[in-house]
Amino acid sequence: MQRPYDIHIAPDRALQLLKEGNFRFVNRLNSERDLLYHVAETKDGQKPFAVILGCMDSRVSSELIFDQGLGDIFSIRIAGNIVSEGILGSIEYATAVAGASLVLVLGHTNCGAIKGACDHVEMGHLTGLLQKIQPALDSERTFLHERNSNNTAFVNAVTDLNIQHSARQILQQSQIIRDLVVQGKVQIASAMYNVATGMVTFNDDQITSDTILPMAS
Secondary structure, eight states, X not given: OOOGGGSOOOHHHHHHHHHHHXXXXXXXXXXXXXHHHHHHHTTTOOOOSEEEEEOOOTTOOHHHHTTOOTTTEEEEEOGGGOOOHHHHHHHHIIIIITOOOEEEEEEEXXXXXXXXXXXXXOOTTXXXXXXXXXXXXXXXXXXXXXXXXXXXXXXXXXXXXXXXXHHHHHHHHOHHHHHHHHTTSOEEEEEEEOTTTOOXXXXXXXXXXXXXXXXXX
């Protein structure tokens, strides 16, 4: 059977592959894979069809929850799925060099990083990281009270805003990725993983070059 990275995958098809993979994961229909065979199969190169910017949470392994194998996806993981210079460079490589056609920003319920931001935690280098979540925290206006980690609904609302913010930052801060999106070669999407059910919910609103401000000159 031909693996996804053996052929060019259009952005819409790449997104569908992830949706199908999560369906298999949730329904215990995971594909049978000979991982050592895949090691040999990918030893001379790689061409993953998607790059996923997710959280470092130990419960949220992109390869597992999307039922993907070695060589299928690039997986970038950092607390709070925030965007930094290194993250942007990695995504630029994944798309412009390696040919991934989908960038997915993946958040998850019960996120410790989001809870820390909601509680205004300050601790070493974590302080600076959590500050990158502050824009999502500031833009959440539906909860007037209990704006802290004890309010699960508030935490999840901030999480959803944070993944959308990160997705927009990728376009705003990278001309390379922006050009690929304009050309229709790459699509940017966001989604939320439920740590209690294993299900991924994809946001319907696509992140396009028309939804953000022009690049600064």
